[in-house]
Amino acid sequence: MTKAVLKIAGSFRSEDIVRITRGFERLLKKEIEFDVVEDGSLIGGFTAFIDGRVYDSSILLQLERIRQGFRE
């Protein structure tokens, strides 16, 4: 069982957390146990920290990318 951290933007339903966990287990082919932390700065979506890698699917990151796109 791999211990990991899941940062979420707001109150997710428990079935959403289970779906995210299953998705990562399929992707990484291992069992994962998330410690769930609420982080409003993400605005929306989630960020998972598993085995030294970040899987970022937050609105914060997407907005940052849009900003970078405008700069370029």
Added chain:
Amino acid sequence: MDNDIKSIGSFLKERLDRFEYTPCEYEYGVVKSCADEIVHIDGLSRCRYGELLEFGGCEYGIALDLRENAVDAVLLNKKSSVVPGVIVSQTGRVAEVCVGESLLGRIIDPIGRPLDGLGEIQSGEYRALESHAPTIMQRTGVKTPLETGILAIDSMIPIGRGQRELIIGDRQTGKTAIALSAIINQKKGDVICVYCAIGQKASTIAQVTAKLRDAGALDNTVIVASTADDCASMQYLTPYSGCAIAEKFMYDGKDVLIVYDDLSKHAMAYRAMSLLLRRPSGREAYPGDVFYLHSRLLERAARLSYEYGGGSITALPIIETMSGDISAYIPTNVISITDGQIYLESELFNAGIRPAVNVGLSVSRVGRAAQHNAMKDVSGNLRLVLAQYRDTAVFARFGADIDESTALLLRRGERLTELLKQSQNKVFSLSRQVAVLLSYAGNFFDGVDVKDVIETRDRLLETLELQINDTMRSIDNSGELSENDRNLLMRAVTAFFEGQSNAEH
């Protein structure tokens, strides 16, 4: 106007249309320990050297030591909230600073935060603190003079645009004063100045700012400052930040003068960081790469060739010696890197000879290539005369019998020494320098009492400005001393000294 709004609108729409929602995957690390702004991080196996790291989304640091699955970094903030367990992520960027014209007249810290209370810096352009020096093919020879406005330097140790000239001396010998005079002298010219204050007292930086503001030179200058209170990492970054700001101007085709005040403190800050990073220490406890620390900084000073815009960075690094020891580790390193040095001596300073330049130990390796023709014509063998005088003066102190030629050498040397004295922040234009040296060469000052030489010199210059203003401006603008200008100048000088002797009788 409408067209502008439409084009901005279509630009934004096009960028938004191109945007695709894609989740991102990257590596992260965890802070293992943190002490004295040095952070040991587990993870980040793909981190690059010098990469900017983000700590918990709110603080930044720079990766300096990379090991297998671990990184050591320095924080860019002294009062840090980083604790063990904080998540660290890579930014994919190196440390940058804002650059451009909006920085002129401002005081900033090494990462571009304003320190002068004048609000945010309005600059949309950034430049990496560390970057490659111009290549060999991008460079051209140093041929254009950079006037410091200091007679002793412009006549005997000329500095060219693109040169690196070290200012070295003990504490309280006037090192900063020379650099500030050089900055003040650029206020009416086309040279932009950058002053890097490294680990200095905040009160000293305030004094420097006030001096530049009072002299009207601040509008043309950027001050990059880290105080003695700042962490070692900020002091370490200060000169690189100043250089990045200067480079932007240089690549835009402008001439820049940058002062690093001082690189001794910079080396000490780097030593502190290296010891905390547990790097092996060498001579005087400095790390092995302390030479590279300064050589990579000073290599970025250059004169670009015409095809690359023709801009330049002239660097005036300052080194503080201990009890006049120029053979210590850091002074010898920087002496070997630079294209010459201005050596200031406590003994001369205390004897009232200011600027306290030791002509024997000072040199400009670019030499006369970087001197206006007008100055070349009149400065002649000044260095030799002054060096001979100082050597002979030592023997004369013992009361030895001296022949007529030695007495003449001493008499002329005493007057030359007085003529070269210049009060702080008082700068001489090229025409004034030429007038003084021409008068000296014409033996006009031989009849003036030593104690009256400075006063006579100042009165002469005022008179010349009134009587032959056009000639003086012509010398300033052309950098040449034409036969006609020389005759006019000599006539005015002769008339002045004749008037002097008539008034005495």
